Amino acid sequence: MVRFPVRYFVGTFTGLLTLASLTACLSINRDSAIAQPTSPETSSPSPSSTMTPSTINPQLVAADNQFGFKLFSQLMQQDGEQNLMMSPTSVAIALSMLYNGANGETQQQIASTLELQGLSLEEVNQSNADLETLLEHADPQVKLAIANSLWGNQEVAFKPDFIQRIQTFYVAEVETLDFKDPAVVNRINDWVNRNTEGKIPIILNEVRPDDILFLINAVYFKGEWQQAFDEANTSDRPFTLLDGSSKPHPLMSQTGSYLYQENDQFQAVSLPYGNGRLSMYVVLPQTDVPLPQFYEEFLSASNWDTVMTGFTRRNGTVELPRFRYEYATRLNDALQALGMPLVFDPNAADLTGLTDQDSYVNEVHHKTFIEVNEEGTEAAAVTSVGIRATSAQVPREPFMMTVDRPFFCAIRDNESGVILFMGSVVNPE
Template sequence: MADVSNTSFTKQARSMNNKLVAANTNFGFKLFGQIFRQNSRENIFVSPTSVAIALSMTYNGASGTTQQAMAQTLQLQGMSLNEINQSQLALINILQNPDPKVKLSIANSLWAKKDVIFKPDFLQKSKEFYKAQVTNLDFANPNSPSIINGWVNQNTNGKIPKIIDRINPDDILFLINAIYFKGSWTKEFPKNATQQRPFTLLNGTRKQHPLMSQTGRFGYYENQSFQAISLPYGTRRLSMYVFLPKQNINLQSFYNNLTAENWEQWMNQFVSRQGTIVLPRFKLEYEVTLNQALQALGMGMAFQDRANFSGMTAVPAKINQVKHKTFVEVNEEGTEAAAVTSVGVTATSVQIPQQEPFRMVVDRPFFCAIRDNQTGTILFMGSIVEPK
């Protein structure tokens, strides 16, 4: 009898997980769309998973219409709070260090202002479901920002040294998520094949840039709008997906079609094909305040004085700022990436034979995403308009 219930629990956990992954994917593309509208001519690189985890922790303290607005923005309608928390915990556990050749760590922390009383249930859920390190801190102490930034630096392997510049008198809580990823390609790009070649920028000018190159069998998909390739890491559980819009396709129209529904369809179209990929080496640090994007997605209530975070503390509170920082480096050996999201709360492949080898030369703006192929989780996504 025990075995049967255990099996049903496993099935239930799996289905909850799928629902959460679908919510995170949907939220991720909507968030990316908002950021792209604001900064379409710049490089963008975000971790929808990091933002979703940090906001899910915060969601545990929301009540009433604030909670409803957050659920709508995070695409969590129809999931109970317990279901969300159990699924986040399952997902964090499944994602940690998934492959001998991939390091993937997810860490959460909660920094509470000393002398402000937080609901024990809220703190307990942060520890239990998000494995969060909960610290009471004297926010008046000038060393407090560097204590928080020290945690961020440590949990991103030094790639993001700082998320907080200062602590304001009204600040009562910081909820922070950090993700660190380092993966070696299943097949490295030979260094001697990397050459300086022209990369065409958005304004039509060309700049010389190191482009890596390799030939082999890859997951590949092409339609009228773009070419796409899956570049696997390690034992192939995680991949970087690179989408190159065709010459005649405007980047904006490509992003207009970048929805969760289309993404799922595209993921099912990849087949194993022989071909050549030419890809720029690039390294970038990205920083964005997400208040505007999250408000546009329906979460405005959480940033207003009438916000209801009574599940967190009896002190009237609202979200002051959602800061997000990322780092990524792609080279011949693989990819290193990190992300940190801080929520500040203030008072108030199937093989198809006999196809021509493809050739994909990524020498103009492109989209890329790092995805866990087992759960479908998108860890990072970016629009690279000028590799540096």
């Protein structure tokens, strides 16, 4: 079986916005059953240490965003009446590592789900390596880190090519452990806790002797608003919930010049962090547009790309809720609905690029935490894969945008266009 737990994102609006990824350092037990990588002379090319936006493969960015909106739509059908936050980047990177161990129709289904058609395996890996390097150096005023790890059962022999690709392109920390040892689960969770700055302390509840591998990605983000909200302007205001009732909730307020747009469907504003390379986009449906209708018509990568071209610089006032919440879900059903059922089937999964032992994906979990306040945003996400043996028109006057009802938000790298986090806030807490 394969168990694929996914860590959720942590977001905090606090004048400081940081996205931190876990930094990978290699640790291999030479006596373990994981084969050692081949020599540098025979290995695949390592990722470049200096990335610029022009070096990023636009096909991968488009694929990640398309996959992200598809997955978000599935989760909205499942959890649309609660606050939701996910990291398309984290899930895509974790599944890309799994993709390296799949063959045949199983690999084809993963590629289709991740929108990787037209990209070779090497292109996928190199593009992910380039993107991670770019994101981690996006803005010196924003902390953005991505880390990967592989935790293998010492009794299982893994394919050397698979291990080498995970090390070379994903800079993954690799360890083999005795999965019969009850302390293993704490060791893995400690790694996750460190690499999410304590925002996600637990991703695994147990490690079983028949688990053979866990692939984990972690993303951490922390950054300050380019223009902080003045706490003196924060006051309790009515926030309308999905059932039409309202509750008092702190709304922050500021006036300035923003990238903004408005039509008969929504209002949208860009709130930049640091030097402006990364921004939070807040999209508020108009009062006469039901939230389910808005998400059905709005949530697609093509619509998002259109929205991104519609912003103009405008003066106005933004009133935004201060909020903090956690979200957790199991992604098995959503991923199967998106077109990759074979990898979850113990009788049909083909993960022979990973090990000769029969295996399949048992579970995919995702956890997030987000906090938004006057200073900025802090966010973290972890995705873990565990493998178990088989058994309109813009007005010219200053605008007013009062976010006092359910809304959509996303954190985006404005150079590459990749979406790091996306969420739906229906009941700020």
